[in-house]
Amino acid sequence: MQLPVIGNRDGCASPYGGASRPGMTRRSFLRRGAAVTGGLAALAAAMSPLRDLDGDDLPSFQKLLQKHYKEMSPEEMEAALDRIRKEVEKRYQVRPDIRDFKPMDGVEFVYALNLTRCIGCRRCVYACVEENNQSRDPEIQYIRVLEMPRGSIDIEDGDHHYERSTVPDEHHYYMPVQCHQCANPPCVKVCPVEATWQEADGITVIDYDWCIGCRYCEAACPYWARRFNFTKPKLPKDDLNPTMAYLSNRPREKGVVEKCHFCLHRTRQGKLPACLEVCPTGARKFGNVLDPKSEVAEILRTKRVFVLKAEVGTLPRFFYYFDERDPIDEHVVPSQAAQAVGVAS
Template identity: 70%
Template sequence: MSAANNPTGGGTGPEPVAPEVTRRGFLRGTLGAVGGVAALAAALSPLKDIDKEDYTLEKFLQKHYKEMTPEEMKKVLARIRKEVEREYKLSPHLRDVKPIDGVQFGYALNLGRCIGCRKCVYACVAENNQSRSPQIQYIRVLEMPRGSVDIERGNHHYDRPTVPDEDHYYMPIQCHQCANPPCVKVCPVEATWQEPDGVTVIDYDWCIGCRYCEAACPYWARRFNFTKPGFPRDEAKSENPCGLNPDMAYLSNRPRMRGVMEKCHFCLQRSREGRRPACLEVCPVGARKFGNLLDPDSEVARILAEKHVFVLKQEVGTLPRFFYYFDQEYPRDIPLSAFKTSATGPALPGTPMTGGEA
């Protein structure tokens, strides 16, 4: 229809603006509609690559973790087992591990001992089935200049043939399992919460991927699955070609999906069954201590009682359950002679640089 017949609202005449249905107009309308639908279909064509298993009715209707009855949980676990079997060719030992009564987990890290070898980082990745490509890691080790606890000055990407470097100390950072967690507060759908044993967990099947928790965390402890987690496949192996850890729990290290958040959970598939987190077990210098804060005889409770511990960014008020301390001659077991001519400047005359503990 031409402009003359149907002016834009611009005409001054009183004629109706609604078009009359003419044969020509009808034809044009039909052609336009067909063309529009075709163009829309073309625009939507990338959707043909979609993983249909990702959008089943069963998953769509799955309830929040806290609302599921034991029966429903059983069904969900069976579904996930089947998915893991199909996708990764292994039969996982998957269960929902509950917190233990009277237990509050705490972690203490001895900065005087840590040598920055990053073994904890990789043990964590293997234990908790993090994506290898793109890489997701829960622990970040900072190489810190001596004389500062300002993490802004830490080097995230130190790459030395050998560690430790004498002029630095090393500060591993992971989720601090705060008692007052800002990440839990901000989640719009309650997909993340703090368990009675103090561990902040995520229901990967409930998270909508808004990443508000990631923005809220002062410790940069949360990671997002920007795409489907990728694992190198060893085609020679018929069973478990991706080398996943089959020991899995619903709230911890079961395989994640695209578009959801994940984080350190103190290896609750291990810790809630009396074992220690993977990062602790692998530590070659025994810098990591873990246990029940409520048990006065636990190692971690004794460290809190006896050592001068501190928490990172105390000023943000999140009350971490992850404590740092130095318990040796600063910074660690290096001959004192090493400090006399360090790059940070000459020692003050007459003042042995041994720290306070000598």
């Protein structure tokens, strides 16, 4: 049996080996030696970030072999939850209460935010961070409170970096923006791996174990609602919220996208989202729009409601509304005002 011959021992010509071997000089040896040494050094340097690799960062086989959320059987989901439980316990020394909450029947969640009442105090932003185990360093926040100049509804005029001693400022109004849970979500359309999808109750969720971190969804979102974990999220052990769900606030890894999910680990149990519960002015309203007696259904019926960027056709489930100002204006003395219009008070 004849083996294929590699090289040029039989005198076969080749531009490299054939030329060099007979003519190997001290100079060419040194040059090639330098190239090989440099190449090896570069390889080693390129691998140097591995020095910082934490063994815990490597995905386990179980995670690599895990199926897509929608394809997992109940037993497989239980195994996945168990794996996450162990991982969280190892990383944070806290035993999490993690479950997989399914959408409730006959429920479609809708959020309504009263722009007349919002004062821009940013309590919702931090309640959300506390509830949903976002990274504290680098800082990740789902809610962005825009300070809008009065007279403009163009969100390009908004500023979310405002710093004031007190809010509200009389020349501005405040418009918090978070995931709008669109009925026609562009983020879902662009995902190449179906790691994000819309659930029956209207919440667009992310399977953090399936996300490949391409950030297409982040680019597709017209509301800047999605956040990317550029680095390994840092979260103090004491700040970990141990009540979590697979699709919501379980700790994320580096390289995955996350966003507001209407606190589904709370709302799918009948509770209210954290941002609503902390709001000092009652500007936030949440509920089941399919229930005609719910607060949000009432708001959609009776208030002056609008959605942000209606022209892009995303059909948000997040509505802004105004209501009448309290008719008593402190600058107006009723008796004087009545006199001015010729009415006896």
